[in-house]
Structures are given as C-alpha cells and as structure tokens.
Amino acid sequence: MTAAQCAKYVAFARISATQARRERSELYGRMVFFAVILGVFSSLWRAVAEAGMPVAADSRSLVWYLAATEWILLSAPPIHIDIQEAIRRGDVVYRLGHPASFVVAEFATGLGVLAVRTPFLGLTACLCAFAFTGWMPPLTALLIVVPFGFVASALIMALCLGTGLLAFWLQDVAPVYWVWQKLMFVLGGLSCHSRCIRHSSSRRPSSRHFRRCSRRRRRSCWELISSRQERCSEVSSSGAA
Amino acid sequence: MPPTAAAAELKQLSKSFRVRRTRGTGVGARLRELFSRDTQTVAAVDRLSFSIAPGERVAFIGPNGAGKSTTLKMLAGILQPDAGDVRVLGLVPSRQRRQLAFQIGTVFGQRSQLWYQLPPRDTFELLGRVYEIEPRAHRRRIDTLSSVFALGTLVNTPVRHLSLGERMRCEIVASLLHSPRMLFLDEPTIGLDVSAKAMIRELLWTESERDRVTLLLTSHDTGDMERVCSRAIVINHGRLMWDGPISALRRTYLKAKRVTLWSEAERLELMLPGVRVLSSGSYRTELEIALEITPLGQVVDAALRQAAIRDMAIEDAPLDEVIRALYAASPPGGVSS
Numbered sequence: 001m002t003a004a005q006c007a008k009y010v011a012f013a014r015i016s017a018t019q020a021r022r023e024r025s026e027l028y029g030r031m032v033f034f035a036v037i038l039g040v041f042s043s044l045w046r047a048v049a050e051a052g053m054p055v056a057a058d059s060r061s062l063v064w065y066l067a068a069t070e071w072i073l074l075s076a077p078p079i080h081i082d083i084q085e086a087i088r089r090g091d092v093v094y095r096l097g098h099p100a101s102f103v104v105a106e107f108a109t110g111l112g113v114l115a116v117r118t119p120f121l122g123l124t125a126c127l128c129a130f131a132f133t134g135w136m137p138p139l140t141a142l143l144i145v146v147p148f149g150f151v152a153s154a155l156i157m158a159l160c161l162g163t164g165l166l167a168f169w170l171q172d173v174a175p176v177y178w179v180w181q182k183l184m185f186v187l188g189g190l191s192c193h194s195r196c197i198r199h200s201s202s203r204r205p206s207s208r209h210f211r212r213c214s215r216r217r218r219r220s221c222w223e224l225i226s227s228r229q230e231r232c233s234e235v236s237s238s239g240a241a
Numbered sequence: 242m243p244p245t246a247a248a249a250e251l252k253q254l255s256k257s258f259r260v261r262r263t264r265g266t267g268v269g270a271r272l273r274e275l276f277s278r279d280t281q282t283v284a285a286v287d288r289l290s291f292s293i294a295p296g297e298r299v300a301f302i303g304p305n306g307a308g309k310s311t312t313l314k315m316l317a318g319i320l321q322p323d324a325g326d327v328r329v330l331g332l333v334p335s336r337q338r339r340q341l342a343f344q345i346g347t348v349f350g351q352r353s354q355l356w357y358q359l360p361p362r363d364t365f366e367l368l369g370r371v372y373e374i375e376p377r378a379h380r381r382r383i384d385t386l387s388s389v390f391a392l393g394t395l396v397n398t399p400v401r402h403l404s405l406g407e408r409m410r411c412e413i414v415a416s417l418l419h420s421p422r423m424l425f426l427d428e429p430t431i432g433l434d435v436s437a438k439a440m441i442r443e444l445l446w447t448e449s450e451r452d453r454v455t456l457l458l459t460s461h462d463t464g465d466m467e468r469v470c471s472r473a474i475v476i477n478h479g480r481l482m483w484d485g486p487i488s489a490l491r492r493t494y495l496k497a498k499r500v501t502l503w504s505e506a507e508r509l510e511l512m513l514p515g516v517r518v519l520s521s522g523s524y525r526t527e528l529e530i531a532l533e534i535t536p537l538g539q540v541v542d543a544a545l546r547q548a549a550i551r552d553m554a555i556e557d558a559p560l561d562e563v564i565r566a567l568y569a570a571s572p573p574g575g576v577s578s
Contacts (some may be wrong), residue, residue, distance in 0.1 A: 004373045011370035015356060015363055022399075093382035094354040095320045095343040098371050 008100050009108040016112030039064050042132035058202045060133040067129040072149045075121050076156040083164030086231040110157045248455040249293040254325035256286040285311040287479035296453040300473045302465035308479035309459040313425050346416035348426035355400045361411040364394045372419035386414045406437030423455040442468040463560035491563050499556045502526045506548030
C-alpha cells in the first residue's frame with residue numbers, strides 16, 4: 001500500500017473521529033449507561049459477597065473486571081448496523097464508487113470512532129469502578145489492560161465488519177450478529193474456564209475448587225486470571241507433549 | 242470490444258435479478274415457503290445499446306423500475322452486468338472500477354455522501370485524499386467551485402443545518418472536486434423548490450459547457466431534461482424505447498399543438514375532427530389540435546366565423562405528455578420465470 005493510499009484511509013479515520021466528537025449526546029449516553037451498569041453490578045456482587053455465597057474473586061476485583069470488559073465492548077462501534085443501514089438506504093453506492101477499498105475504508109472509519117470513545121469510556125470505567133469499590137488495582141495492571149483492550153475492541157469491530165458485509169446478501173444481519181456474539185461468549189469465555197476447571201477437577205473435586213476461591217475472596221481477580229492462564233498454558237504444553 | 246472514442250458505449254447490456262415470488266396468502270402456502278421458495282428472474286436491463294459522445298448532455302428517461310439506476314450503477318462499476326459489453330471513458334467499469342472512479346463523478350439525489358454532523362468542507366477535504374489530489378490544487382478547486390456554486394459560508398456550516406437545495410449544491414461540488422470527465426446524475430433535483438431546481442440546472446449546464454463534462458442525467462422532471470440536455474434516451478422494462486434529440490422526441494410522439502384563444506364571445510363551439518376542447522369559458526378557449534387531421538388555419542377560420550379573436554397562443558404539448566405517450570406505447574415485458 002502506497003503512502004497516498006494510506007493517507008486516504010487515515011483521512012477516513014480522522015473524519016469519523018471528528019464526527020464522533022461532534023456526536024456528544026451518544027458519547028454521554030454511553031458513559032451514563034456504563035456508570036449505571038457498573039453501579040448495578042457492584043451492588044449485586046457486594047450483596048453476593050455479604051450473603052456468603054461463593055464467588056471467584058472478591059467483589060471489588062469483579063467490579064474492576066466488569067469495568068474492563070464492558071469498556072472493551074462499549075468502545076467498539078457496531079459498524080455492522082452502519083453498513084446494513086447504508087445498504088438499505090442506498091448510500092453504499094457512494095462508498096462503493098470511491099477509488100478506495102470499501103472494507104478498509106469502513107474499518108478505518110470504525111477505528112476513528114474507537115479512538116474517540118476509548119479514552120472517554122476508559123476514564124468513566126476507572127472513575128466509576130473506583131467510586132463503587134473505593135479500591136484501585138495496581139497501575140501496571142491497568143496500563144497492560146489499555147493496549148489489549150484497544151486491540152480487543154478493534155477485533156470485535158472487525159467481526160462486526162465481517163457481519164455487516166453479509167448484509168449485501170442477507171439484508172438483515174441481526175440474527176448473524178447474535179449467533180456470533182453467543183459463540184464468542186461460549187468459545188472465548190466459557191471454553192477457557194472449562195479447560196481450567198477440568199484441569200483442577202482432575203486433581204480435586206470441582207466443588208472444592210470453588211470453595212477454595214471463596215475462601216480466598218480477597219485474592220485479586222487479576223491474579224486469578226493470570227494464574228488460570230498459566231494453568232491453561234501448562235495444560236496445553238502437557239497435551240502437546 | 243476495442244477502445245473507442247465514445248465517452249460511454251453499451252452493447253447488448255443485460256442485467257437481471259432474482260426476486261421471491263409469493264405462493265399465496267394461506268397458512269399452508271406460508272408454511273411451504275419456509276422449506277422451498279419460488280423465485281422469478283426479472284430483467285432490469287434487457288439488451289440495452291447506446292453510445293454517448295464526449296461532452297454530450299444526455300437525459301436518461303424511464304418510469305419507475307425501468308432500469309435507469311441499474312444502468313447507472315453498471316456504468317459506474319458498482320454492479321456487474323450479466324451479459325453485454327460496456328465501456329466508460331475507454332475502461333471496463335466492473336473490472337477497472339477504481340481507475341474509472343478517478344474519472345467519473347456520481348450524484349444520487351436521494352442519497353448523500355456528505356458527513357451529516359460536519360461542514361461540507363470536511364467531506365471535501367476527505368475526498369481530496371480519497372482522489373489523491375495535491376492539497377494546494379485541491380484547495381484552489383474547492384474555492385473555485387464554491388464561488389461558481391455560490392456556497393459562501395455554507396462550506397463551513399454543518400450539513401444538518403443546510404436546506405435540501407443547499408445540500409444538493411454541496412453534493413454536486415463534492416462530485417466535481419476531482420474534475421471528472423463524466424458525471425452521472427440520478428434525480429439531482431428531486432424534492433427541490435422551483436428556484437433551487439433552476440439554479441442546479443443552470444449550474445450543471447454551465448459546468449458541463451465550460452469543462453466539456455459529459456452528463457448522463459436521469460430525472461422524472463422534464464424541466465431538467467429540457468434545460469440541461471440536448472438528447473434523450475428513453476427506456477422502459479429495461480429496453481431502449483427512443484434515442485434522439487429531445488426536440489425530435491416531441492415531434493415524433495405528439496403531433497399535436499395546444500392553442501389558447503381569447504375571443505369576443507364568452508365561449509367558442511368548435512366541433513372539428515382532431516380538435517379537443519380542453520377548457521372553454523370566460524372569453525378563453527383552450528384546444529388541443531391534432532395537426533395531421535385538421536390544419537391549424539382551419540381551426541382559426543372556424544373560430545373567426547363565431548367571434549373576433551383578441552389574442553392567440555400556440556404551444557407544443559408539454560414533454561410530460563410526450564413521455565407519457567411513449568411509456569403507453571411500450572409493451573410490458575422483461576420477466577421470465
């Protein structure tokens with residue numbers, strides 16, 4: 001790709017970032033929504049912990065964990081809807097008529113929106129999580145989460161883009177979106193956990209695993225995730241051997 | 242097909258779409274549709290052939306669903322034809338879409354390429370990058386077109402605050418920024434008021450005349466065709482119905498004149514073959530005369546026998562009626578199961 005070609009996609013990202021900055025009501029709406037769901041979840045996990053029910057980590061860590069994951073999800077613009085609407089309205093004829101790749105231009109447009117939303121929603125996440133828990137994870141952990149979170153949002157956006165392109169054939173891509181979202185939930189979230197749990201249960205009963213977690217409620221969620229990842233890598237390396 | 246000097250050349254161009262056909266309205270029919278669907282092939286464009294010379298201004302006319310927009314999309318490289326050959330400015334649109342995009346401009350009256358929350362200048366800047374225009378030359382071009390299209394402060398006003406006419410002027414400027422050699426316009430004056438329409442027509446004509454930009458304009462407004470174009474291509478059911486000068490279209494399809502007489506008598510009774518009284522009363526009579534049946538002089542003589550004539554106006558029939566007559570003459574078709 002030549003410099004001129006790169007410049008046109010940078011221009012797409014820049015103009016969409018400018019438009020995203022102008023659409024303040026949407027940004028503020030997302031920030032308020034984010035604060036509300038974090039408030040609800042922090043109350044929920046506090047109530048669970050106070051009731052003495054088993055939880056994987058202490059309620060404060062869980063709220064920070066939720067803040068990070070929701071930050072990733074809410075930052076990613078749903079570009080599949082934009083593409084679907086552009087096809088329905090017919091505006092896509094302009095976008096297809098430009099001497100530029102439609103797919104790359106759409107991705108660059110999404111990145112522009114992402115660049116505006118990420119810092120605002122990240123700040124909201126930190127402020128709300130701190131306000132609801134009165135605790136902050138180590139700064140190094142937060143700094144590690146930021147680039148990974150941005151890449152994860154971009155990956156979600158790329159999947160949305162792929163889903164949006166199906167609108168050329170399907171007209172309505174909402175069912176596809178819901179299916180892949182649930183698949184992502186099952187394959188991305190549950191499968192990793194189930195492997196870890198299966199590995200733990202091979203050594204001790206699964207109930208004991210959760211009991212151990214609940215006993216160590218104060219143990220940070222971040223530490224728990226990293227220890228699980230280590231266990232997962234152990235499992236995969238032993239499987240490969 | 243070898244490269245040609247024509248701005249656009251279509252030979253036996255065809256495009257069809259598959260559409261679902263409903264079996265019925267009953268519950269059984271609905272259930273059967275869940276497992277198997279009936280489709281039919283609709284020919285949107287059917288063996289269409291014409292050629293447009295560089296600098297020509299052509300009106301592309303047809304009723305709704307005639308295949309105008311489909312043809313425009315094939316000419317712009319957005320759709321791929323099923324059969325036939327098409328060349329625009331020596332390029333094959335479906336295979337050389339990006340190269341062609343640098344040389345053509347498109348205006349779709351019911352769509353927008355301007356970023357809604359931002360001033361048009363931001364979109365113009367983006368298009369400068371997209372069309373790889375040197376920044377200084379691009380700024381000069383924006384200034385020139387802004388002055389020709391009298392945009393003034395509109396270039397710095399968010400698009401959401403612009404009226405439809407103002408927005409359309411900005412859309413046309415956006416399409417002309419890269420100095421295209423050919424401009425495709427799909428109903429550019431739709432929804433505009435009379436003065437905005439007149440302004441857009443004048444600007445299109447001037448721009449085409451000055452830079453020898455070839456125009457292909459689709460519209461349902463005969464005013465657009467008459468003011469901007471010299472040639473008309475009429476299609477219906479995807480097939481070519483007429484191709485020639487607009488003046489010849491009128492002469493061929495409506496051999497009638499519309500005559501208004503202001504007489505001393507309150508009303509005139511003209512019972513002549515080929516003469517239809519459209520309105521009569523208040524010393525004014527409006528007639529439509531089929532000149533092949535009754536010459537104009539014979540009608541005037543008959544009127545003078547009844548009363549003195551104070552004034553008279555002779556007009557061609559409106560182009561709307563010519564086109565309506567043309568559509569009525571075209572047989573339905575283009576659908577094959």
